[in-house]
Amino acid sequence: MSEPRTIMTAKEMARTLERLASEIIERRGEEGALVLVGIQRRGVDLARRLKKLLDARLSAPTLFGMLDINLYRDDWSNLGISPTISSTDIPAGIEGATLILVDDVLYSGRTTRAALEAILDFGRPRRVELLVLIDRGHRELPIQADYVGKRVNTASHERVDVLVAERDEQDKVLLRAKA
Amino acid sequence: MQWKHKDLLDISQLSADEVRHVLATAAYFREINSRPVKKVPTLKGRSVVLFFAEPSTRTKTSFDMAGKRLSADTFALAKSGSSLTKGETLKDTALTLQAMNPDGIVIRHGSSGAAQFLAERLECSVINAGDGRHAHPTQALLDALTLSRRWGGDFAGKTVLILGDIAHSRVARSNVLLLNLLGANVRLCGPRTLLPPRLDTWPVTVFSEVAKAAQGVDAVMCLRLQLERQQAGLLPDLREYARTFGLSPRHMALAAPGCCVLHPGPINRGVEIDSGLADSAESLILEQVENGVAVRMALLYLYLTRKSPDAAQSGIPV
Amino acid sequence: MPENNKPQQAKKIDLAVKSALWLGPLKSQAKASSQKGSQPGSQLGKMQQPKGQLVDVLVARGRIVSVAPVGSLDVHAAKEIDARGLLLLPSLTDVHTHLREPGQEYKEDIASGLCAAAFGGFSNLLCMANTRPVNDTASVTEFMLEQARKSWPDGPRLFPIGALTKGLRGEELAPMADLKAAGCMAFSNDGRPVASTELFRRAMEYCQDLGRVVIDHCEDPWLAPAAGVNEGEVSSRLGLAGQPDIAEAIQAARDVLLAEYLGAPIHLAHISCEKSVAIIRMAKARGVDVTAETCPHYLTLTEDEVAGYSSSAKVNPPLRPRSDVEALLDALADGTIDMLATDHAPHAAHEKEVEFDAAPCGISGLDTALATSWELVRAGKLPFGAFLRAWTTAPCQRFGLPVNTFAPGDPADFLLFDQDATWVVDPQTMKSKGKNTPLLGRTLRGRVVAHFLAGKSIV
Numbered sequence: 017m018s019e020p021r022t023i024m025t026a027k028e029m030a031r032t033l034e035r036l037a038s039e040i041i042e043r044r045g046e047e048g049a050l051v052l053v054g055i056q057r058r059g060v061d062l063a064r065r066l067k068k069l070l071d072a073r074l075s076a077p078t079l080f081g082m083l084d085i086n087l088y089r090d091d092w093s094n095l096g097i098s099p100t101i102s103s104t105d106i107p108a109g110i111e112g113a114t115l116i117l118v119d120d121v122l123y124s125g126r127t128t129r130a131a132l133e134a135i136l137d138f139g140r141p142r143r144v145e146l147l148v149l150i151d152r153g154h155r156e157l158p159i160q161a162d163y164v165g166k167r168v169n170t171a172s173h174e175r176v177d178v179l180v181a182e183r184d185e186q187d188k189v190l191l192r193a194k195a
Numbered sequence: 196m197q198w199k200h201k202d203l204l205d206i207s208q209l210s211a212d213e214v215r216h217v218l219a220t221a222a223y224f225r226e227i228n229s230r231p232v233k234k235v236p237t238l239k240g241r242s243v244v245l246f247f248a249e250p251s252t253r254t255k256t257s258f259d260m261a262g263k264r265l266s267a268d269t270f271a272l273a274k275s276g277s278s279l280t281k282g283e284t285l286k287d288t289a290l291t292l293q294a295m296n297p298d299g300i301v302i303r304h305g306s307s308g309a310a311q312f313l314a315e316r317l318e319c320s321v322i323n324a325g326d327g328r329h330a331h332p333t334q335a336l337l338d339a340l341t342l343s344r345r346w347g348g349d350f351a352g353k354t355v356l357i358l359g360d361i362a363h364s365r366v367a368r369s370n371v372l373l374l375n376l377l378g379a380n381v382r383l384c385g386p387r388t389l390l391p392p393r394l395d396t397w398p399v400t401v402f403s404e405v406a407k408a409a410q411g412v413d414a415v416m417c418l419r420l421q422l423e424r425q426q427a428g429l430l431p432d433l434r435e436y437a438r439t440f441g442l443s444p445r446h447m448a449l450a451a452p453g454c455c456v457l458h459p460g461p462i463n464r465g466v467e468i469d470s471g472l473a474d475s476a477e478s479l480i481l482e483q484v485e486n487g488v489a490v491r492m493a494l495l496y497l498y499l500t501r502k503s504p505d506a507a508q509s510g511i512p513v
Numbered sequence: 514m515p516e517n518n519k520p521q522q523a524k525k526i527d528l529a530v531k532s533a534l535w536l537g538p539l540k541s542q543a544k545a546s547s548q549k550g551s552q553p554g555s556q557l558g559k560m561q562q563p564k565g566q567l568v569d570v571l572v573a574r575g576r577i578v579s580v581a582p583v584g585s586l587d588v589h590a591a592k593e594i595d596a597r598g599l600l601l602l603p604s605l606t607d608v609h610t611h612l613r614e615p616g617q618e619y620k621e622d623i624a625s626g627l628c629a630a631a632f633g634g635f636s637n638l639l640c641m642a643n644t645r646p647v648n649d650t651a652s653v654t655e656f657m658l659e660q661a662r663k664s665w666p667d668g669p670r671l672f673p674i675g676a677l678t679k680g681l682r683g684e685e686l687a688p689m690a691d692l693k694a695a696g697c698m699a700f701s702n703d704g705r706p707v708a709s710t711e712l713f714r715r716a717m718e719y720c721q722d723l724g725r726v727v728i729d730h731c732e733d734p735w736l737a738p739a740a741g742v743n744e745g746e747v748s749s750r751l752g753l754a755g756q757p758d759i760a761e762a763i764q765a766a767r768d769v770l771l772a773e774y775l776g777a778p779i780h781l782a783h784i785s786c787e788k789s790v791a792i793i794r795m796a797k798a799r800g801v802d803v804t805a806e807t808c809p810h811y812l813t814l815t816e817d818e819v820a821g822y823s824s825s826a827k828v829n830p831p832l833r834p835r836s837d838v839e840a841l842l843d844a845l846a847d848g849t850i851d852m853l854a855t856d857h858a859p860h861a862a863h864e865k866e867v868e869f870d871a872a873p874c875g876i877s878g879l880d881t882a883l884a885t886s887w888e889l890v891r892a893g894k895l896p897f898g899a900f901l902r903a904w905t906t907a908p909c910q911r912f913g914l915p916v917n918t919f920a921p922g923d924p925a926d927f928l929l930f931d932q933d934a935t936w937v938v939d940p941q942t943m944k945s946k947g948k949n950t951p952l953l954g955r956t957l958r959g960r961v962v963a964h965f966l967a968g969k970s971i972v
Contacts (some may be wrong), residue, residue, distance in 0.1 A: 084223070087235035087496075088267075098198050098500040100216075101223040137232035264832050307752040308822030327870070368752055391749040392757075470842030496961035 020177075020192035023168055029187045032165040033062070036147060037069035039163055040116065048112035048142065051079040055131055056086075056102040061182040063118035079104040079113070083155060087193070088130035106138040115141040116163075120178040122148040125159035151191060154174050198501040202314040202321040203494060205330040206372040214376060218340050218348075221493035227264060228488055235344045239266035239501050241298040246288075247324070248304045253460055253484070254324050254333075258301045261491035266501070285309060298499050302326070304374045307365075315485070328363050334459050335369035337490040339377060341483050342414055345455055352379035354451075356408050357381065358442055358468050359418030360389040366459045367418060371399055375454040384408035385418075386440060388429040388466070405439070409446040417442050417458045417468045433466050443469040447477060455479050528572040529590035532583050533601035533929060536565035536897050539580055542918040568601065572925040573729070575967035580919045594930050601916040604636030604926035605883065605904040609703075609728075609782055609806060609854035612638075612671075614660060615653065616645025621859040621946045624664030627671065629857075629879035629945035631971045634961045636669050636926040637914045642676040643704040649676035649687040658696050659688060668926075668966040672698040672914065677716045679728065681705040686716055693723050698912050701728035703782060706764065708734040710899050714771055715845035717883055721777040726804075728780045729768050731789065732830065736760035742825035743816040743872045745849060752823065753869060758837065762788035762832050769796035769803050778802040780911060783856045785811045785830040787840035794849045802920040807841050809885040810876050810951075812895075814838075818951045824865045826951040826972035828858070842889070846899045847908055852907040855882045859947020877947035880906055881938060883930070884957040891932070891958075925968040934960040 023173070042051065050070070054063030060082045061170060070078045084102040117131050128146055135144060147163035152170040170176060177190045196216045200208060227235055243262045247255050255271065262269040272292075283291075285304075289312075293301055299320040303506075307327030314321040325331040339350075355374050361367045361383050374381045375398045384393065386403040394401050402408035408472050409415065424430050441460060447454060456468070456478045464470040473480060567583040571590065579586060612626035623640075630638050640657065642648035647656065654673045661671035675692030677700045679685045689700055700720050706729065707713040713729075720727045732738060737756040742748045744755030755854060765781055769792060772779040784790065784807045794919045796803045810828065815835050818826035844850040858875025865872050886904070887893035917923040925970035936942055966972035 024416060087227075087237040098196075099255065099498055100243070101220050101496075104226055133236065137230060137234070139231065203537065261565045284863070284867055285871075286863075304868070306870040307868045312868055326752075328754075330752070344952055370752075391752075392744050393746045393749045396749065481874060 018193055020190040023176075023191050024150070024166060025187035026187035027163075029189065032149065033065055033069060034042050035163060035164050035174045037066055037073070040066075040070065040147075041073060044114060049076075049079065049109060050074075050161060051081060051107060051110050051115045051141070053081040053083050053106065053117055053131075053135065055117060055119040055127060056082060056084040056104075058178050058183070059117075059119040061180045066118065066147075073078050074158050079109060081110075082116075083131055083134055085127055085130040085134055090126060090130065100135045104134075106135070110125045110135070111139045112142045114145065116145045116147050118147045119177050122146070122151045122159075122161050122164075123154055123176075125127055125155045125157035128159045129157050142191045149178060150176055173179060196487070198497045201311070201501070202323075203225045203332055203498060204310050204314060204321070204323050206332050206335055206369050206376065209376070211376050214336070214339065214373065217336055217490070217493050217497065220497065221336070221340050221489040222344075224489040224492040224496070225486070227492070228485070234264050234266060235264045237496060238262070238265040238499055242268045242270065243299045243301060243495065243499070244295070244297045245269055246292065246300055246302045247271070247273050248302070248309075249325070251303050254303060254487075257487040258324060258491050259486070261435040261495055262486050264488070265350070265492055265495055267298075267495065285312060286316065289313050293317050293319070298450055299495065307433060320501070322494060322498060325365050327365065328368070329365050330369045331459075332373075333487070333491055333494060334366050335373040336494070337483055337487040338416065338457055338459075340486040340490055341457060341479050342455075344482075344486075345479065346413070347456055350374070350379040351402050352378075352380075353413040354382060354411065355414045355416060356384060356412045357416045357418065358384050358405065358408070359426060359440060361385050361418070362389045362391045363421065363424070364418050368417075370416060371397060381491065382408050382412065384440070386430065386436070387435040388423065405442065405446050406449060409449045412450045412454055414455050414457060415442055415446070415450065417456065419459060420463055422463070428508055437466050441465070441467055441469060443473060444472055447472065457483055460484070491503050526571050526573050526578060526588050526590040527886045528592050528594070528913045528925070528965070529588060529603070530548055530570040530572075530594045530596050530929070533570065533596035534565050534568050535568045535580065535601045535919075537901065537919070538616075539568070539582070540918065549742050564969045570601065570725050570919070570927070572965070572968040575925055575969070577917065577919055577921055577923045577925050579921060582851065593931075594963070598931070599929040600932050602634070602805050602921065602928045602930050603901065604928055604964065604966065605634050606637040606728040606908040606916070607619050607635045607855050607857065607879070607882070608639045608699075608780075608890070608912060609808075609942050610638050610640050610857040610879065610907045610948050611859065612640040613656075614644060614860060615656060619946075620861050620864075623660040623671065625944065625946045626857070626859070626879070627661060627665040627669050629943070631665065631964055631966075632944045632961055633879040633881075634883040634928045634964060635879065636928070636964075636966050637909065638669050639672045639674050639698060639912065641674050641701060641703045641848065643681055647679075647681050648673055648697070649679050649681070649692070651688075651691045654692055654697055656693035665971070667969045667971055669971070670966075672696070672912070674699045674703070674728065676700070677702040677720075678707060678712065683707045683709060683712060686712075686719055689719060689723055689725070693725060697725070698914070699726050699728050699780070701730070701782070703728060703730045706730050706734060707941055708773070710767060715777065717775055717777045717779065721775070724778050726778045728782050729764070730782045731761045731764035731768060731784070731860060733760040733763050736763075739829050739874055741825065741829055741831055742819045742869075743831040743833050743871070745816055747816045747819055752817070753819075756829075756831055758786035758788050758833060761786055762792055763923040765789040765792045769801050771799045772803055773797070773799060776802070778785070778804075781805040781812070783830060783854065784841070784850055786833050786837045790840050790844040790849055797849065804851040804907070805849070806852045807845060807850050807858045808854055809878065809882045811841055812838060812845070812889060813885050814951060819869075823951060824867065824869050825876070825949050825953060827865075827869060827872050828856075828876045829874035842894050845903060846896055848899070848902070851903070851911065853882070853886060853903040854908070855879055857945070857947075858949075860949045861946075862948060865949045872876065875947075875949060876951070877943070877945050877949045879904065879945055879951060880943045881952050881957060884936075885952070887930070887932060887959045888957070926966050928965075929963040930959060931962045932959045934958070934962075936960055
């Protein structure tokens with residue numbers, strides 16, 4: 017097995033998040049309510065950081081929520097274990113707002129599909145967008161991100177691990193062979 | 196955590212870590228129950244048979260709601276509607292149910308050991324919703340969730356009094372096991388005629404006077420008194436029972452500050468519990484009902500999505 | 514006891530069993546010993562299993578001619594059997610069985626019950642009256658005896674027990690003189706104990722006139738009757754309504770007090786607990802004409818067998834804690850409990866495969882009784898003499914049955930027993946139709962290799 021390769025350093029990650037925040041502001045300006053919803057678990061950490069960046073630059077604070085999509089999975093029959101369920105907390109006021117789903121890696125698209133289904137159980141946003149730190153390709157569903165931190169060419173036998181300081185003591189993105 | 200049990204028959208099967216996992220999972224499911232759309236597609240396409248050979252409205256409804264909120268299809272098989280009354284044995288009922296290939300069966304039955312009997316003969320998960328006087332593990336878990344929320348998850352050093360008809364109570368048996376597992380002290384109090392034999396072999400302290408039993412306790416679980424105990428010669432009358440063993444505000448005054456009251460329902464107001472007390476701020480009775488749905492959702496989730504044999508090795512693709 | 518004690522002169526020997534291991538004393542060596550010889554148990558007392566000696570057994574016209582050290586007799590027999598490596602035992606007597614015929618032949622019938630008895634080592638069988646119809650009329654008794662004659666003409670011998678009350682209902686006395694004339698050897702309401710002490714008293718008096726012993730199943734009719742599980746640690750944990758041991762002891766006390774008051778005999782069935790033992794011990798010390806039996810399962814199994822709601826261990830009276838097992842072993846060794854019986858209670862598989870509450874009580878015992886009780890002898894928990902007394906002389910004396918003490922003239926009812934042969938208890942190895950035993954699947958040591966009844970080979 018080859019050594020894991022760093023495809024994004026801590027510094028690069030910080031810069032990337034800055035850029036993504038700028039893109040959001042550029043695209044949307046100040047119009048309407050904005051809700052960031054992080055997908056458990058590292059998408060939540062990234063969404064929190066983005067909220068901080070946006071709040072520093074926008075006059076109205078961005079709403080924040082988190083979503084666990086495990087209950088919406090479509091792959092139960094393939095799973096070996098029951099995933100541990102994490103918190104879901106969607107703020108009131110997504111009705112008519114622009115909602116940005118935040119996830120660490122976009123891969124098959126199944127997580128995003130589940131997240132879209134979940135979100136609709138909480139209300140009807142005017143628009144839902146997708147922001148990911150890494151898009152590694154290999155889509156299995158017709159889904160694409162509106163905001164992408166970095167596109168990486170990967171093989172299906174490889175794995176992308178996003179490490180965040182909140183849980184993993186450091187910011188870093190690694191590409192490694194699957195165990 | 197990989198859930199390794201096929202069936203939930205009694206608390207004695209579970210480790211403390213497994214119980215905590217159930218409670219943690221149930222805590223998240225509480226959130227679903229407060230959403231505008233109280234339904235997730237998790238168990239879409241799975242079927243759960245609710246086999247209630249003993250009348251029970253609240254437990255059956257709670258399981259039914261739990262299943263439906265997870266998008267499972269639930270099928271009720273009540274005693275009056277089943278062939279049990281036509282002389283079919285439990286074994287034949289079991290085989291018939293098996294042939295319908297459900298993913299889980301929730302059983303309530305009047306005979307102790309009936310859930311185990313079914314579990315030994317069925318491939319699908321069997322969840323015990325109360326068997327005779329033996330066990331009612333989902334009730335104990337929802338009680339634990341209720342207390343856990345009250346106490347911030349810390350049971351160590353807490354003392355719980357279980358009051359009333361212990362002898363005939365599956366709720367008491369399961370709660371004694373579970374509270375001990377989580378590190379709480381358990382006291383029992385009831386008339387001698389309603390206490391089980393050989394309590395010296397149970398991990399409990401036994402009292403015969405409520406006033407002494409209630410001293411310094413952090414929670415009181417009242418048990419429902421079946422009114423037929425009087426005919427069975429176990430009690431002189433309900434008035435005397437209410438006076439000597441009914442929980443009243445004066446007992447609460449002896450308990451630890453913040454002591455709360457639980458009851459598995461349905462309540463006989465003025466018999467095992469003072470009517471005002473049942474409606475008081477100390478009463479967590481309605482929260483128990485709410486937690487019941489969440490706990491049963493957690494259990495259905497854990498037992499019905501447990502390792503499927505053909506895909507045991509696969510990880511979780513994200 | 515031997516009524517046909519012919520002089521020991523040269524006669525035609527029909528059967529010679531050679532080089533069998535016999536653990537008891539030899540009676541043919543001293544003439545005087547044939548008098549006391551009918552009570553080897555009392556002679557041997559608390560002896561541990563003796564080393565024994567190899568003997569030859571000579572049989573003529575169905576009776577023992579001689580048992581002597583190997584090679585000391587030089588006779589030619591019509592048939593000779595090499596019994597090297599096998600233990601010689603007298604056939605056993607079981608005073609407590611349920612053979613279910615007439616009426617419940619799907620559980621057991623007389624032919625299958627006698628088959629299990631023959632292979633289990635029993636030559637005499639008493640069967641209880643709780644058949645359908647109840648054995649409360651002479652025609653039922655005659656039917657039972659006829660079924661036995663037809664299926665096993667050479668034995669095991671069947672001795673029906675008549676009902677004490679009509680229909681076992683505990684309301685009116687059964688026609689016991691008629692039943693005696695038809696062949697009933699004892700009377701009992703087993704399975705449905707007589708609640709009315711007044712009626713029970715009259716039954717004892719009536720039986721005494723007939724020279725028959727009343728057998729009582731001691732069970733208080735109101736203290737969790739037929740619960741099938743002991744009231745104790747296990748029932749408390751499992752949430753089962755248990756029966757306390759006093760339910761038996763209270764009735765045992767009633768019975769021995771009645772027996773003392775009336776001067777009438779009483780036999781107490783399947784004693785299961787220390788409290789009953791204490792009552793029997795006290796009664797015997799006061800000279801009451803009381804005998805008692807216990808069963809192999811009460812000596813070898815405890816209430817823990819019920820732990821998994823195992824209905825095969827549901828039996829009435831129930832299996833008790835270890836302390837009761839120890840007390841029963843002591844009582845059997847010292848003679849407080851006189852005899853062993855199986856309480857063979859066969860049931861169909863589907864009847865036991867139900868919720869514990871709904872299952873009938875009973876253990877199928879004829880197939881396993883000898884092996885399990887011999888294990889107690891082997892382990893030094895039961896002296897060989899007490900074993901012999903409990904399975905042969907005590908029951909036969911009490912109920913007037915033929916018994917083999919290996920004295921000249923005794924009926925040649927004996928077994929060749931391979932005490933080291935192992936076998937697994939399973940539906941194939943069991944001869945009884947009832948496979949309901951907690952021993953199912955377990956390996957036992959000791960098998961009957963040959964069984965002679967009145968000199969004829971029946972196994």
